[in-house]
Amino acid sequence: MSTVDLIDEDDNEADIAAKAANILRDRFIATAQSGTVLYVENDNLMSKTPNGVPILVKHLDGRNPDLAQRFASRGTFKINRK
Structure with missing residues (x-):
């Protein structure tokens, strides 16, 4: 299908x-x-094999949850080019 x-x-x-x-x-x-799959959970890249435990591959830096929340709570905003 x-x-x-x-x-x-x-x-x-x-x-x-x-x-x-x-x-x-x-x-x-x-x-x-x-087979093996990669997925993101709580800003961590994880690898999991069948019948295995999830393994942390990498912590994904660069995302700031506080900043994201402040932008989301403001609604619509404009970005001005200079």
């Missing part, structure tokens, strides 16, 4: 996003059961 078969013209964006999330989750689970 392809993703094109799952999306109708009457679907709104939320329905399409939910269907895409379900497909990605299912593919991730299928891949994780047959």
Whole structure:
């Protein structure tokens, strides 16, 4: 079954996003059961093999949650070029 078969013209964006999330989750689970997968959890890049424990590959620096929250709470903002 392809993703094109799952999306109708009457679907709104939320329905399409939910269907895409379900497909990605299912593919991730299928891949994780047959081989090594990489994923991000709490700003850490993790590697997991089937029947193995997750291994920290790298901590992802550069994201500041406090700064992101301040921008999100302000709503819409403009970036002016100088």
